[in-house]
Amino acid sequence: MLDRNASTETELAPPGATATFDTHPRRLADFATLGDALDYAAAGRCGLNFHDARGTLTRAFPYAELRDAALDYARRFVALGIKPGDRIALIAETGPEFAICFFGAVYAGAWPVPLPLPTSFGGREAYVDQLGVQLNSCDPALLLFPPELAEFCSAAAANAKVTSRDWDSLAEIEPAAGELPKADPDDIAYLQYSSGSTRFPHGVAVTHRALLDNLRAHGIGLKVEDGDRVISWLPWYHDMGLVGCFLSPVAMQMSVDYLKTEDFARRPLAWLDMITRNPGTSVSYSPTFGYDICSRRMSSQTRAEDRFDLSRWRIAGNGADMIRPDVMQAFVDSFDAAGFEASAFCPSYGLAEATLAVSLMPPGEGIRLELVEENELSGGLPGDDERPRRYRAVVNCGKPVTGMEVEIRGPAGEELPDRGIGKVYVRGLSVMHSYFRDEESTKACLSDDGWLDTGDMGYMSKGYIFIVGRAKDMIIINGRNHWPQDIEWAVEQLPGFKSGDIAAFAITGPSGEETPAVLVHCRVSGNEERGRLRDEIRERVRAITGITPVVELVPPRTLPRTSSGKLSRTKARNLYLSGEIQPYDIAA
Known part of the structure; x- marks a missing residue:
């Protein structure tokens, strides 16, 4: 394993990056609004750090600078006629411009709406069509995009009859004078489209109160430590990237190091290089496929211990998709010699409709499995089939986060006992306000007493939740x-x-x-x-x-x-x- 000398608290940051340790007292997201959270973080020395495809730092962006720039943009938005409650659609490129526009919208009382970047699938026409559908859904007053995507985004905006401009052009707008609106905790903070929202998009409306409640629960569940630093390649148009790796660090005054998603796709091991160079303790999340691609790339590389030191990776989060125990074991096999501890794995379960986290595995417990007989998974009783018994290993997704209730219900809506497989329902302050302008879909999944039908199937066992699949699949x-x-x-x-x-x-x-x-x-x-x-x-x-x-x-x-x-x-x-x-x- 690579040698690394112990660092003092003042040295715990990559050269030129924002601080890891801060003398500013940490608060775990106990704020009334998201703007309040950034106001507080701006008094410290932490912030966002952006890296190129090789993991080299290109810009350190302290929260103090983010706040000043966002307040300036908020006044520019007001000058453009943006009013509280208007939507500002943002192409979610991982960079300081998106961060400024997002918080500028928040300070202006508008609702930022992160929208995806183009992918390698489908080409220009498919991307323009997808953007158009989401623009029609959220009905924004303005679409902002990186200059290099002007052709795509201008076409989508024209089709949807939405005003658009590249975000560099905002510098030409004279900021409005006067006081900015003051948000209420029950105001909508932003709209989040779930990852599958393409043809029939559902914009999840999340209030400031719901967001901060979930972020606080997230911080409590992860037992955030003073030396923690977040490393992320996750896209900001997905809830795990936006909430877990952008808004959460702001609300808990943690520094973050970012690798763009497309750069991770080309050079996945750059993610592990960044974790290696972090002298603090790393908190980094990925869906299963991220761990899988790193293990596969190592098959043609030199020995892991000659390149990486993963011994300070405290929280190796896993979520956003079904967790594959075989893939996670392959990752351990590939990187244990580099100091990676299997106990760092932190399985979780969440969804945009609950803001983000529903459950987290307590730190240090790692991945735990239960074998479930095939008939039980199929809705029958153990052994009620003539065929030989078959079992599936189901991953423990942890305990419900603070303030979140979970029930497993049968076909008639009855609550099931431990290990009874049924549909997963959740209730808590961080459950969404509604689907934007879609009362029918909201009523279909959200009851009058606040219970959300997640659409997932699972069971509870001794206080832990196990997810077995999507009901619709x-x-x-x-x-x-x-x-x-x-x-x-x-x-x-x-x-x-x-x-x-x-x-x-x-x-x-x-x-x-x-x-x-x-x-x-x-x-x-x-x-x-x-x-x-x-x-x-x-x-x-x-x-x-x-x-x-x-x-x-x-x-x-x-x-x-x-x-x-x-x-x-x-x-x-x-x-x-x-x-x-x-x-x-x-x-x-």
Whole structure:
């Protein structure tokens, strides 16, 4: 493992970056509004730090500078005619400009609305269409974007009849004089689109009170320490990146080091390099695929202990998607020699509709598993099937955060006992106010007494929550429930496949019956070889689940992902049925 001399408290920051330790007394998000949180953080020495693709610091941005710039922009927004309650849509590029615009909107009483950057899938037309749908949903007074995206964003804004400008042009606006509006804790702070919000977007309206309640619970759950420093590559248009790695550090006066998401995608090990160079204790989150890609990159690298020192990685958070225990073990195997401790893993469960965190594993407990019999996962009783028993390892996602209630309910709405699998409901101050301008969808998931139907399936066990899948993803064949994750996992065990290569969902067969379909990224050529692979996949799924699927081999990088990088089964199904995903033509 790399040698590193012990640092004093005043040295615990990368050269030129904002401080890690601060003499300013820490407050764990106990503020009335988000603006109040930045006001307090600005009195200290912490802040945001932006790095290039190789992890080299390009700009340190103390919270004091962020506050001054945001107040200036707030007055420019007022000069443009922005009023309290107006929406300001922002392309969420990881950089100081977005941070200034976001807090400038907050100080002006407007609602910032982070929107995604283009991805490598779909191209210009798909991105312009997606932006247009979200702009029509949030109905902003203004769209702000990086100058380099002017062509895309101007087109989307024109289609939606929205005023737009690149954020550099704000410098030309003369700031308005006078007092800025004072926010109330129950005012809306921002709108958050969930990662799958494309064709039918749901803008989650989050109040200042809800946000600060969740951030405080987050800080308590992680047992934030004075030497903690956040390292993040997560996008700011997703709740884990925006709330967990941008707003949370502001509200808890922590410094953050950022790597752009696209830079992480090209050079994932730069993330671990940044953690290595952090002389404090690191708090860093990732979905499962982030850990997976780092492990895979190490297979062709030098020894981990010669390049990395991960011994100070205190919280290795995992969330935003189903947590894969095999992937996490592979990460431990790859990096334990570099000082990574498996106990640093911090599984969590959350969703934008609850602001962010619903549950967190207590620090130091790591990943814990329970084996659940397949019939129980499918809604039956243990052993009520003639086939041999099969089990799935389900990851413990921790305990509900402070102030959050969790209930597991059965089909009739009854609360289930421990280990009873049903739909997950949550209630607390940090549950969303509503879906913006969508009363019907709000009422469909949020009861009058504040219980939110998450749409997820899971169970409680001795105070911990276990998530087994999304209710809408469940495949029902002949009255029996099957989880797509189990089908996808079965295929991933074959050589040459990885997480994200397979999408399983139900389609309607020629006779009107439900049939499972499996789309698989294919990297082999020749009809004969592809035919053998298709048959092997079909037999593998049949052996594991007892069902015979339709198997379609598709070109690599065909399966769509959400803006946060997760596989989108719903979109894959729609694209397949519409003919936009074209499988390889293989002779029967």
